[in-house]
Amino acid sequence: MAAITSCTNTSNPSALIGAGLLAKKAVLQGLSVKPWVKTSIAPGSKVVSGYLNKSGLLSYLEKLKFNIVAYGCTTCIGNSGPLNDSVAKAITQNNFLVASVLSGNRNFEGRISPLIRANFLASPPLVVAYAIAGKIDIDFETEPIGITKDGKAVFLCEIWPSAKEIRQILKTLLTPDMFIKEYSTVFEGSKQWQSLSVSDESTFKWATDSTYIKNPPFFTSITKTIPKTEDIKKARVLALLGDSITTDHISPAGAIPVDSPAGKYLISKNISPVEFNSFGSYRGNHEIMMRGTFGNIRLKNKLAPGTIGGWTRLLPEEKPVPIYDAAMAYKSMGVPLIVIAGREYGTGSSRDWAAKGTFLLGVKAVIAESFERIHRSNLVCMGVLPLQFEKGINHEALGLDGTEVYGIEGIENDFYPQKKLLVSACRKDDSKTVFNVIARIDSGSEMNYYINGGILPYVLRNISDN
Template identity: 50%
Template sequence: MPAQQAGIRNESRLASRLRGGDELLTYCKCRFAEVLARPVADGGYGKRAPQPRSGNTVADGDVVIAAITSCTNTSNPGVMVSAGLVAKKAVERGLSAKRWVKTSLTPGSTVVSKYLEAAGLQPYLDRLGFTVAGYCCATCVGASGPIDAELENRIGRDEVVACAVLSGNRNFEARIHPAVRAAFLASPPLVVAYAIAGRVDINFEREPLAINDDGEPVYLRDVWPTPEELSRSFEFAADPALYREVYSADISSKNPLWKGIEQVTGDLYPWDERSTYIKEPPFLDESLRHSAFADILGARALAVLGNSVTTDHISPIGSIQPSLPAGVYLRNLGVEAEDFNNYGARRMNHEVMIRGTFANVRLRNLMLPGVEGSVTVHQPSGDRLPIYDAAMRYATQRVPMVVVAGEEYGTGSARDWAAKGTRLLGVRAVLASSFERIHRSNLVGMNVLPCQFLRGTTAATLRIDGTETFDITGLHDSVTPCGKVTLVVRRNDGVEEIPVTLRLDTPAEIEYVRHGGIMTYVLTQVTRPS
């Protein structure tokens, strides 16, 4: 296969996740400086322009994680060979990764290692710190592992906008690492370049990647592979024998450790109450099998959120913080913080996942302006609590809950736990200006009612701040797809009634809700006498 057909192009591009949206950038220095200084209320970080770097200080824009990762990107031999060539040329010119950058390489297949070794490129990646950490999901799903503890403390103390650059599929806020506030998606060769530069606020065209030991400036163009270099190295990646060797093999026979894993047998899974990873899920418990078609009266807002709340805000997949409810739960079971793993690994334990719902460290609940994290205000006490603790208090008090949000609620990954966790917290409905398609469907499947404000009406125009109580009336068994129900907002100074659209879009979705959710509906169908 010609190198050009394999996706190798002699250009550099970068996609960013900065507050304010996504953008495809050739160079991000100006964009980063602009968003850094923009007020928080306008989607920025509200900080001064980057200050000069000196000594051991960590500065806004510093790259603390550089990861060649993702089953998608690493399945493209062209960009992987290109990364290896950038590493080779950089090492030959005396460059190295900056000491504060955590580097890693996690290909989706062992064949990547085979052709990088055959081409003689892996040793150069190793020299820059891009040693193979495993053949698995890693940074892309928040499994970045820890960064240097002292570095992380300085980032938190000085409120630094630390950055990650990764060749992954996901860069949602706080997914990559709790200390990372801006994450950039880049091609594997650019990941190598940013590891060497150590910062994102660099103009690769005009500024050198680094100064080598001989005092010579080395630019990106000096280490970027030529078409001829790419073609020569790509011949190794195009060798069919490597792929046959890997994909025709029986993994379990090649690695005897697989057969050593204890396996359970029998028709029914033997749930182990001592397990902190796998617990019997509660989704078919009697308490969760009731129709949602009953008016919601006297509800409180568990959170009032803004626009573009992602499923990672709702149900993080990354590391578990010891101070948050999920971490406290695990510590009480005798699990040490170093063994917490992450939410993705513990997703079969609903006790962890419910405590992790809305536990994103960058969540901004408008009930607490200027505050980030999984916190809310319990009403009417005014107590400031973790969202999980507030939900449990409302449940004890038999107070129904709603979540209020803006546009594009549930955008991002189609993560089922974003809906599951919402349901298990006891949230009856989500009131939003618009919903991401899949998350809306998942909410319906979990018997949480998606209610959409009509055009021109938002939580902001209604002045919702979380002190109100809410009724949603008209939730009767004869609703029709996308029918209207009434939201009643009660404040100390009066009552306001607002029509909203009940986003049950099909007769099938109405049936799911009538049965208490899709799982109960399916159970009813399979157990019905023939």
């Protein structure tokens, strides 16, 4: 896959004109994109297509099959669409490790496409270059980018645009009027947008049959008074994870697998797989997002060895089950859950659903060697307790495999920021491992959020009091 995408890169006129010039020179040399490469261009603004069209460069990009597919989020957030059937079949049957090159700013595991495991970020001109080459393992300095019909080898340096060429086009074509014209009507929207019926009511009227926007459960069962903070008792491990678990592992943004809990939910609502869209488009539907939590196709849960994806065990059973199904089963039995992880838990996008979904699955605490700053804060804001192993300690050093029953003491009495808490892990043979963790509630404000059950109940109670 080769995609010129992202609101950031496509807002750079020099980069887009450079891609157009490279495409023009490649076409004039008789080069073309390899047939197995899926190509696309998705500008963040109609100004881009305006100056590309005005310069005559858009037609050359289109000759290389870089057609404009949308104005907005596409490949960067997993809206890349399916690969060609024959290509997808070859990848699946032969277990090929294939690559994408995109001018986006995200390349987390499983986001770009379920079938693409290696995703490289590059400038728009390089995206075009790699599409022509048809492979990622090429040395552009010593290997030709392509061969013409008459057998001539063409190197990248021969078609790479100079800074002077780019400046000349920008100087003559790019004017403030182009931006003023496009953005003067930006809020008018399409005919479909304008035809939407709008209620005069002061509050939003929830459509119960909507699969995109549903009334979330974050405000249900909130009492006027702050509930008593309690220790965590008889908890089970939902996921035992390694290092560098990203927010994309926790809350994926890419394609929705048909056989996943989220896919099955959509099918039950009479949504066909071709109309699934991506996880990123369902941020207003908690039913989809919580079913996708820890559902990344590349997630490796040590609690379910031999599996990859959103699998765990409903302890003490041995059979792997979807993480969502296990979480709901534990919730019905009143069993609190924890997650255990390694270093850099929650890196990547500052995605609120990585914390929201964790909360909705019934996870009360996450024990990790270290946390990414924003995700740690988001967990606190959702009433999930981030706990950090003491330096040099992790689940492996303690001999923990995730099948233990856990208790966390020190929460209900004299709880304060960064307090050391006592964790006990009881095995089925009645042996026990006891260790300390640090409560990564780092300020008095965060403590207020946590004891209220999260920032939403905290704000609601403050509004009620006032």
